[in-house]
Amino acid sequence: NAGVTQTPKFRILKIGQSMTLQCTQDMNHNYMYWYRQDPGMGLKLIYYSVGAGITDKGEVPNGYNVSRSTTEDFPLRLELAAPSQTSVYFCASKSAIRHKRSREELFFGEGSRLTVL
Amino acid sequence: GQQLNQSPQSMFIQEGEDVSMNCTSSSIFNTWLWYKQDPGEGPVLLIALYKAGELTSNGRLTAQFGITRKDSFLNISASIPSDVGIYFCAGHFNTNAGKSTFGDGTTLTVKP
Numbered sequence: 001n002a003g004v005t006q007t008p009k010f011r012i013l014k015i016g017q018s019m020t021l022q023c024t025q026d027m028n029h030n031y032m033y034w035y036r037q038d039p040g041m042g043l044k045l046i047y048y049s050v051g052a053g054i055t056d057k058g059e060v061p062n063g064y065n066v067s068r069s070t071t072e073d074f075p076l077r078l079e080l081a082a083p084s085q086t087s088v089y090f091c092a093s094k095s096a097i098r099h100k101r102s103r104e105e106l107f108f109g110e111g112s113r114l115t116v117l
Numbered sequence: 118g119q120q121l122n123q124s125p126q127s128m129f130i131q132e133g134e135d136v137s138m139n140c141t142s143s144s145i146f147n148t149w150l151w152y153k154q155d156p157g158e159g160p161v162l163l164i165a166l167y168k169a170g171e172l173t174s175n176g177r178l179t180a181q182f183g184i185t186r187k188d189s190f191l192n193i194s195a196s197i198p199s200d201v202g203i204y205f206c207a208g209h210f211n212t213n214a215g216k217s218t219f220g221d222g223t224t225l226t227v228k229p
Contacts, residue, residue, distance in 0.1 A: 004159075031215040042123070042205060042219040043160075050215060058216070090159050094215060104148045104209045106217065108159025 002026050006091050006109035013081040013116045021076040021112045023091030030096035032074040033058075033106070034066065036087040043090065049074055050096075081116045088113050123206050123220030130196055131228050138223040139190040140206035148209040149182050149189035150217065155202045163204075164191070196227050 007022045025032065030051045035043040045058030049068040063085060065077040074093075078085060092106040123140045130136060140149070148167055152160035164175050166182035166189060173180055179192045189208075193200055203224050207217040 033216075035219075040126075040221065042121075042221040044219075045216060048216060092159070096215075104150060104165060104217065105162045106150075106152075106160070106207075108161070110157070110159050 004091055004093055004107050004109040006089075006112050008112060009110065010113050011115070013078075013114065015081060015083065015116060017081050018077070018079050019081070019114075021078070021089055021091075021114075023074045023076065023109060024072050025074075025091075025093040025107070026072065027093060027095070027107065028071060029093035029107070030071065031094040032068065033092045033094075034064070034074070034076045035090045035092065036060065037090060037111075038087050046076065046089075078114075083116050086114060086116045121206060121208055121218055121220040123223060125223060126221070127224040127226070129226045129228065132196060132198060134196055136193040136196055136200070136225060137190060138204060138206075139188060140208070140220050141188045142208055142218075143187070144208075144210070145186040146208035147186075147211045148217075149180070150207040150209065151178075151180050151189070151191045152205045152207060153202050154205065154222070160203075160205055193225075196225075198227050198229055201225055201227050 004025045033048045034046040044060045047066040049055045089112045091109045150165045151163045154160040164180040169186050170184050171182040177194045203222040205222045206220040209217045
């Protein structure tokens with residue numbers, strides 16, 4: 001299994017451009033999340049999804065959009081990129097099965113490093 | 118929203134020394150998790166704690182779920198160079214739609 005796969009790994013955008021960060025998982029996980037990580041800071045939740053067709057805002061959703069048309073894919077859309085969106089973005093997934101050990105474990109992708117100039 | 122205070126922010130230690138870091142919260146959690154992030158990678162789960170007072174080990178790592186449910190600590194014994202990285206605590210409350218709240222991380226540097 002590949003786990004959680006994010007693309008691209010690196011991207012430079014100009015102010016005002018748009019782009020989509022792709023995330024796919026092959027573990028049949030219901031829950032998926034997008035986090036951003038700024039230097040010296042923890043992970044801030046942008047958006048999350050508890051299943052196909054269901055998405056909700058996290059702590060820092062402004063400037064982003066998501067969709068969840070399938071269980072496997074959870075793309076993050078940046079509209080009108082701003083320098084404040086320069087960050088490392090992590091996609092993560094989690095099983096909805098409640099009885100297993102490590103049931104709250106998040107599985108992370110390797111990250112997408114975005115610079116907005 | 119829920120806030121986690123993780124300390125220390127960074128640590129510089131000699132190989133072989135023991136390390137201790139902790140997280141405190143203003144809210145209670147049902148689950149505490151400790152992750153490690155290697156440079157250029159995503160975080161990976163080290164230890165998960167599900168009951169107040171629980172003490173769990175994973176090799177040289179030991180973590181405890183505080184009895185008040187508002188804190189947790191992680192100890193690393195006899196540190197080695199590959200322990201270098203950022204350690205994150207995360208708290209989870211069962212009715213929180215699957216969302217975990219993360220601390221800001223402890224950056225560990227181990228000098229050989």
